[in-house]
Amino acid sequence: MSDTQKQFVQSLRKKLLDLRNDSTGVWTGELSSSALSTALALVALMGEQSEAQTSASARWLQDHQNREGGWGDTPTSQSNISTTLIARAALCVYQKKYSADFQQTIRCATDWVVTRTGGADFPKLVTALRKIYKSDCTFAIPILTFLAICEEDNRVWKTIPSLPYALALLPQSLYRFLHLQVVSYALPALIAIGLCRAACVANSKKSIPWWRFVVKPLLKKLEKLQPLHGGFLDAIPLTAFVALALSKMGYQSHPVVLRSKEFLRGSYRPDGSYAIDTNLRTWVTSLATRALLKTELGTNDFPLNDKRRLAHWILETQQKLVHPYTGAQPGGWAWTDCAGGVPDADDTSAALIALHHLQQHGVTLNMSKDIRAGIQWLMDLQNHDGGMPTFCKGWGRLPFDQSCPDISAHALLACVLWREQLEIQEDRLNRLIAYLKSQQKKDGSWYPLWFGHQEADGCRNSVVGTARVVDALQQVIKNGYTALGITEMLSDGISWILHQQHADGSWGAGQQGTNEETALAVIALKGQDKISVQHAIRQGCLWLVKQGGDPKPAPIGLYFSLLWYTEKMYPLTWTLEALAGNSSYE
Numbered sequence: 001m002s003d004t005q006k007q008f009v010q011s012l013r014k015k016l017l018d019l020r021n022d023s024t025g026v027w028t029g030e031l032s033s034s035a036l037s038t039a040l041a042l043v044a045l046m047g048e049q050s051e052a053q054t055s056a057s058a059r060w061l062q063d064h065q066n067r068e069g070g071w072g073d074t075p076t077s078q079s080n081i082s083t084t085l086i087a088r089a090a091l092c093v094y095q096k097k098y099s100a101d102f103q104q105t106i107r108c109a110t111d112w113v114v115t116r117t118g119g120a121d122f123p124k125l126v127t128a129l130r131k132i133y134k135s136d137c138t139f140a141i142p143i144l145t146f147l148a149i150c151e152e153d154n155r156v157w158k159t160i161p162s163l164p165y166a167l168a169l170l171p172q173s174l175y176r177f178l179h180l181q182v183v184s185y186a187l188p189a190l191i192a193i194g195l196c197r198a199a200c201v202a203n204s205k206k207s208i209p210w211w212r213f214v215v216k217p218l219l220k221k222l223e224k225l226q227p228l229h230g231g232f233l234d235a236i237p238l239t240a241f242v243a244l245a246l247s248k249m250g251y252q253s254h255p256v257v258l259r260s261k262e263f264l265r266g267s268y269r270p271d272g273s274y275a276i277d278t279n280l281r282t283w284v285t286s287l288a289t290r291a292l293l294k295t296e297l298g299t300n301d302f303p304l305n306d307k308r309r310l311a312h313w314i315l316e317t318q319q320k321l322v323h324p325y326t327g328a329q330p331g332g333w334a335w336t337d338c339a340g341g342v343p344d345a346d347d348t349s350a351a352l353i354a355l356h357h358l359q360q361h362g363v364t365l366n367m368s369k370d371i372r373a374g375i376q377w378l379m380d381l382q383n384h385d386g387g388m389p390t391f392c393k394g395w396g397r398l399p400f401d402q403s404c405p406d407i408s409a410h411a412l413l414a415c416v417l418w419r420e421q422l423e424i425q426e427d428r429l430n431r432l433i434a435y436l437k438s439q440q441k442k443d444g445s446w447y448p449l450w451f452g453h454q455e456a457d458g459c460r461n462s463v464v465g466t467a468r469v470v471d472a473l474q475q476v477i478k479n480g481y482t483a484l485g486i487t488e489m490l491s492d493g494i495s496w497i498l499h500q501q502h503a504d505g506s507w508g509a510g511q512q513g514t515n516e517e518t519a520l521a522v523i524a525l526k527g528q529d530k531i532s533v534q535h536a537i538r539q540g541c542l543w544l545v546k547q548g549g550d551p552k553p554a555p556i557g558l559y560f561s562l563l564w565y566t567e568k569m570y571p572l573t574w575t576l577e578a579l580a581g582n583s584s585y586e
Helices: 003-018 035-044 051-063 081-098 103-117 122-133 137-151 154-159 165-169 172-178 184-205 215-225 236-248 255-266 281-293 304-316 345-360 368-381 405-418 426-439 462-478 486-499 515-525 531-546 569-579
Strands: 557-559 563-565
Touching: 003 281, 003 569, 035 051, 035 081, 035 137, 035 236, 035 255, 051 081, 081 103, 081 122, 081 137, 103 122, 122 137, 122 154, 137 154, 137 184, 137 236, 154 184, 165 184, 165 215, 184 215, 184 236, 215 255, 236 255, 281 304, 281 345, 281 569, 304 345, 345 368, 345 405, 368 405, 405 426, 405 462, 426 486, 462 486, 462 515, 486 515, 486 531, 515 531, 515 569, 531 569
Parallel strands: none
Antiparallel strands: 557 563
């Protein structure tokens, strides 16, 4: 590596280290502002914030409308039906309350919606959302409920599908057998939206209000699910949906609503916008730790005391109690250390891998008990098909609670790294490998779950999925673990990645490459000696260097149900790791 290359890597390291929180030494990152979150929070807090703040949110929406009239999930995203419907409805409410002039903005949005749905009447919108979300009611019904609240027309409520809200009173152990059409972490929406819809339908039909028989225990259930700071999952959309639904029912002064609105007020950004979630602090800290420890280059910019403090923090964020949402046992990690985080397999694997790297770099803390609990948590989550779901074993038939290749490969690596210090059943690891083999496409690729691409077919990002699996398999083999079929899987995956490289050296599931996808592809290919692979790595690294020291984030992150985000630390951490130790580019 030339002096110029070393200087570039060092500049990335310095930038990453400078992003640490001074008091904790960890990373918080920054999620992109979201039109959907901003619109929901705008309506939920209307009349309860200063007029200047409310106006700033409305103007932010207006300023970030796409040219064709719609809105995307991030300021750089293409328009989609869900976000456009919500932003349009929010501006209609704002215009009516404050006599503001958003006519042109609303008219353009209406034209965009009509062009894609055939009309803006409620039945057509119900049909359009069903096509997008199919049987998953996690997001479709909350969106329709929000639109009904904004329209203030009781006739539309009966067109919204019902939710089995009363089932939330049953023991969690029974949820997996009930085939609920919401994912495990959406219980607050199931309760609040389900009750709201039932109450409004009963009012419109003047029928018996059956919902009143269960409202008190369900509200108590909501109170138990809500963190003290008020943010369900620390997610602005979910928290706003709950506050809006209960307020529509007349529970504006209920503690759940008051805490929800307090959380929303605290999530306000100076420009009037809101992100989809508070932060991904635990996740990005794990990623940054791995990137820094792979690029130390003999420097003293990340001293042992800082590493020890970082390890302490990661251990402290491990879940110590049974989680109220999913019933998950202690031992896992969530994406954030905030109270609304839910333990999941991907963040647990990332934390375990980060702790292993820290131990390899001199941190001598006694963490065997915590590591054992984390590994056991992963093993207990393993599905019958051998793969890893995100949150709950055998919860249901919806994507976020099914096994997926990227998370399964991540868990496999975490277990392999710690297998010499812990007793890990090899049959569990072999089942994970067999699952990965079963999910590999004929062309050698894998689909991920929590990353996508808005231009790709079905929005599925095979570049990220394949890169993450290949990277994990490479490291699994490097750490001395082999199993039947793993070499063939790896070879096919590498071949697929090589064939996806763009002419300019980048990778991307869309027409243009992105920093995130290119960096992950390079990381996955590292360690291979073939001339063709080394050439691809060289071209990829050159492309990354050309992007400069402030790489631009792309909306490849997929959150909740078809909700996109960018995270400013993704391109920085992955680019740094991709360039680490690469002497093959000039």
